[in-house]
Amino acid sequence: MPFIDLQSNLPASSFSEEFLKKLSSSVAAALGKPEDRMNLVVKPGLPMLIAGSCAPCVMLSVSAIGVTDTADKNKDHSAKIFGFLTRELGLTEDRIVIQFHSLEPHQVGKKATVMSFL
Template identity: 85%
Template sequence: MPFIDFQTNLPAGSFSEDFVKKLSSCVAAALGKPEDRMNVVVKAGLLMMIAGSCSPCVMLSVSAIGVTDTADKNKEHSAKIFEFLTTELRLPEDRIVIQYHTLQPHQVGKKGTVMSFL
């Protein structure tokens, strides 16, 4: 049950429901997770700065159970996600930052319990 938090200073009008679906599909494929388990939030039009510049940028946070716990895995995830974002948004790689967070099943609640019991 991955959680994707996409933050950008690009205008909100730049994003559609189609973008959210494509982002979800891309990250699901990169992580090897089913699309129906994805949780995605897109926050646009934010005041942001990366590397000392307020030029167009993206910060993406990926939180998931069992697939973001090694450098080798995250290197593979990054390659796929960066390819999508640079193509879709026409941003250079140095204007995109991704954070990976490993979740444990007991840290994710669903259906009145936690994932450990589902």
């Protein structure tokens, strides 16, 4: 059950419903997770600075159970997600930052319980 949080100084018009669906699908494929388990929020139009510049940029946070717990896995995920974001948003790699967070099943609530029991 991955959680994707995209923050950007790009305007809301850059993030259509189609873009959200493509991002969800792309990250699901990168992580090897089913699309129907994806959770995504996009926060556009934020005051942001990356590497000393307020030029257009994206910070992406990826939290998931069992697939973001090693450097090797995250290196592969990163390459795939960067490819999608640079292609779809027209940003260069130096304007994108990704954080990976490993979750345990007991840290995610669903259906009035936690994933440990589902």
